[in-house]
Amino acid sequence: MKTRRHILKSSTAMIALPALESLGFRRFASAAAAAAPPKRLVFLGFGWGVTDETWFPDIKTPGPDYELPVGLKPLGRHKKDFSVVQGLWNKYSVEGHAGSTWWLSGANKFAQPGQTMHNSISADQVAAEQLGVNTRFSSIQLDDSSGKSGGHGPGLSLAWDRNGKPVAAFNDPVKAYHRLFSSDETPIDVQKARLAEERSVLDTVLENAKSLQRGLGKDDNEKLNEYFQSIRDIETRLSKEEKWIGVSRPDAPIDEPRSGLQGKEEIRLMYDILIAAFQTDSTRVITYRQPGGQTLLDSIGINVHEHDMSHYITTKGEKLAASQKRDLTQSELLAGLIDKLKATKEADGSRLFDNVALAYGSNIRTGHHLTNCPTILTGGGAGVKLGENIVVPHNTPLCNAWLTMLHGVGVEAERHGDSTGVLKQIIA
């Protein structure tokens, strides 16, 4: 909350820190003698799909000996370290313009009689409930700063909470940076007093909510429950903040980002923040609903409307070229992220890459097509088989892949969304 003046302290240390020896590990060093690096989970969603003809490897050459298609060429140097999975889908998805809303939940928009829109918990939030207990942030959501959710569909981020409500995100790299790394320098007792004051604000509005509730019928009560839930969420956050009082925020392994960057540069920045957040063990679960539409196109000098681009198939020409250039840009960015994941060392000498499970894709394949959702899995954190073109039976639930990843990073879950079981084909 912005009530009190925070004295922002931002470090400008350029040299990459001896990672993870900072805050997180000192803090938990006593708990486990030789702490293995924690497992982390990342989902990157780009909304609009990809170019059908030039992004997917040939399904006739499954396994490690496949040829990288043009759209994935920039990932060439990492070919042994990621897999493309083909054949996955969310069977309930019917919205050709929503590549992110149901991507991680697999929910049925129409499941709730009497409602025009339904969603359920997303895979990252399932993980956050278990992996987020000991970090300052249970999970971090990043979002396109332009606020135009072209291709993503409804939502505030890729994340949806246990009640199927959208979870808010940092959509400004600068703000995200400060929330992660700018320490509150106010004395501890002042911070405690501030938390107490914030709690008393919550008590006051709760009193008002309760007096309103007294006269309400069942349906209205359910509506008001959203308000109660919001207040509970803030309380949870305050309790967490309380636990962390006196623990200064870690030094930032990166410079404070420049503000106002959009599209390609914003993605690059957010990827850096993602790495920094893991390096400092500020969280173990991150989703990023990255700009995949107009802002990305604008930033790489393409003068085609995003929706026209996604329907390149009827006219091709400059629209197909735009779609392909978009693919290349996205692949370059992902390759850069993998470079950095590999270059970042953990306290035990392993690479951050080895402890991260990353899924990259969209609910939309191309145009309005919702089958064979583009899916790339990378990182060694979940024991996923890497380096292959993995072709699974047509229309296998995407949620099977999410369930497998959840298990891989140690999250207990019996099922997720419309999953029918784990996806054995992707297990190493």
Added chain:
Amino acid sequence: MNRHLPVILLLFFLINPCLRAGTSLVTMPAKHKALLESHCTQCHNADKQKGRVRLDDLSFTIDDVVTAERWQKILDALNSGEMPPDDEEPLPNEAKTNFLDDLAHSMVAARKLLADQKGAITMRRLNRREYKNTLRELLGVEVMVTDLPSDSGSGNFDTVGSNLFMSANQFEQYLSIGREALDTAFAWELSAAEERIWRYETEEISKKVAEHVEWQTDAKARAEKWIKAVEKAAARPENAEIVAKLRKEVNNNENNFRRLWEQIPGAPAPASFGFKSIENDADKANAASRAYWLPYHQYYLEQPATDTGMYLAIPAEHPSVLDNGTVSFLLPWSHPAGVSWPGGNYIVRFRAALTGDGTPDRRFIEFGVNPRGGQALSVHEVTGTMDAPQIIEIPFTFPSKKAERADRSLYLREKGTQDHYLQTRRIKNESKDEMEIGMGRTFALWIDWVEIERVPHEDRPKPPGLAALDSTLVLDDKAKVPAPPIEAVRSSLTHFAKEAFRGKEPTPKFIDGLINKYQTRIKAGDHHAAALKESLAIVLSSPMFLYLAEPSLETKPHPLSTTELAVRLSYFIWGSPPDMELRKLAESGELKKPEVLAAQTTRLLNDPRSRDLSDSFAYQYLGLDRLDFFQVNLEKHPRFDNSTKLAARNEIYETMAWLFRDNESVRHLLKSDYVIINGALAEYYRIRGVVGDQFRRVKVPADSPRGGLLGMAAVSLMGGNGEETSPVERGAWVLRKLLNDPPPPAPANIPQIARLSGQVLTTEERLTAHQEEAQCASCHRRIDPIGMGLENFDAVGAWRTEDTYIVKDDNGKPVKGKEKTWQIDPSGQLYKGPKFENYFELRDVIDQKVDDFAKGIAEGLIEYALGRPVGFSDEDLVASIVSEAKEEDFSMRKFVHAIVQNPAFQTK
């Protein structure tokens, strides 16, 4: 019920005819059983269930989610071409088309049925629009609410409670915006009496041109001297070898040659002639020698009235060097007294004239904020002459003294000259031939001065939120005052909360919490007013403020209390809380009387606040968000500049407001013999005799394509991408918005038609391909003919008779020889409906369907007013509103009155 929908409605009536709850059924027509039996059930039956799908026991009545999902699967499998499998006999094309048509519509109907709230109205929070309005009514200030979710765009109106969520993040936004609103309101109140005026004489800009000309002339002379000196040195015989080498290096480019002056023995340094630059001083000297725009600037100074004002020029130099294309003026930071100018209501005023040297279309001046990036806020027609210039006034709200520089920078410029640098470049290229000097452009507009005036508002009645505070309380948070007696704080907080809660009493415990906050803040060192604002911000984040609650433990439908009715009414028509008069009538119970309720409805509609209903209904019902999806291609459509787009957008709002104000029939939206336009739009439509910025009613000749929504430029714009038209978008829009026969949403997984790419085809040939595949034809046979009938309007609504298609390469460049031009043939036929020869007949055909349109309007207004989707169980309600409105030829206000008087509006 729309005749196309394969739906049978069975209404079971309850005893109370007013509270009739309906049950309805959606069925897939039985005639399609044959197709299922002949092509599907052999593999999908009780014994054999290929892919674990069984279809022989599938119910043709779709009344639950499970059945809907089974049918959805069939629809998906047929659309994607997955079924029937390749080795089975394909479905006959026509039967498949009809099957898909009916099934797609059945699915839409089934989803609607399953989402039916059966009349139940969920309590809801204020949506973003209402929240903003409510703060304005309570505190008298406008606040920025862009950090909150927009609440529109979910496919329903922004009043539909089930879509209005709350989150922790949002709660924090409410606290923060509430604080901002209180800050602003307190500051406005403290500065209520402040009157300020500041004038800028624009001859200052002319003086800058004169200074620039003087500098340019001098620099050119110096540069020429330097060049001569360099040439002299180069001509020395002993330098011949090195000069030849250098000249060869730069391909004999003299400018670049002079950049190498250091290597020419004897050549003087540009610095000694006064040219200094970071990289190479010669660059400055070379540029000065060209002085390219000097003749244009001299031409400017030759104009007769540069000593008393300025002429709006086409920008030639970089604005940091000289800007005589824009009058930029900053809302002052500081006042002689050292206080920055406060937020409040302002008037921007300027004196201007037409020079007589411009073409007749060049008579508009744009006003806006932030000259570097902002779009014009308004456009103003100038009619004054140099002999009798005219003063134009623009009311302007400046929210807060905290505004940043960009938000304080105001500007005036000639319309349509600086929307985009390509536009400026094109205008320069086009106009230079008309100029004797071969560059620049004539000056059409002259400005004498500009003025900013802050209007004091001491006599404005105190906004109710501030009036609720004890008058002894100090509002200045910088004032070090002793804390007031706590009783005064307590009563202020109590009254404020009651006002904010629309008359509901807060509990003492709630007030205790606020007092506690206040005292904690005082203890922490806050001044009294700052602490007070913290407590008040909590009120503005409390559920009794944020939610429109109609509490009752009654489970059966029951009448609203008169207070609840007053709130419903004022939020319907004003999007803001009831005023004192309405509240009094509610308290006395008078509002229950139908004639009192009707009189209040009329009073609310007559109040300017009713623009909220008119504007937001127009925006949401007609889907105007699409206007901002695309940038207009100004190179292809040069006349449709940003200010014209602004006027075209306002035409829709103003027309809707006109219908509400004058109680005209909604059928005028389909076809009318008048348009609601202003001078700027009349210029675009080439309609003569309309002068001024006010929108007014203008009669159009019988053969004009204008009159009604279809003739509006903004509607044409929405049916395209700013460059080309999209007959599919247009056809679907007409079906959805005008004929109340929405096509099913674009289905997923349909194989797309790729074989046409790169071919030179007319739009019609391209669209015909849609009709080959059953998956496409099932919808496009309805959509495309209508869209083709509107092809005489180009992407920005200008009338045309021919069209061109050019194949483009990967870089978006036209491919030579791959081009085709054709005469537009708008003739066609509505699917299973009447034929039309041209646009005018199509408009008549649509006009004939005014009953369908009126039903759409009625459904929209009901959903908007009740805050819940209209379901099949509302058929009766809809029918009664439509028939009541029809008695008065579908007049706009009759819809509103009929809804307000209906028991559904007065019942929870």
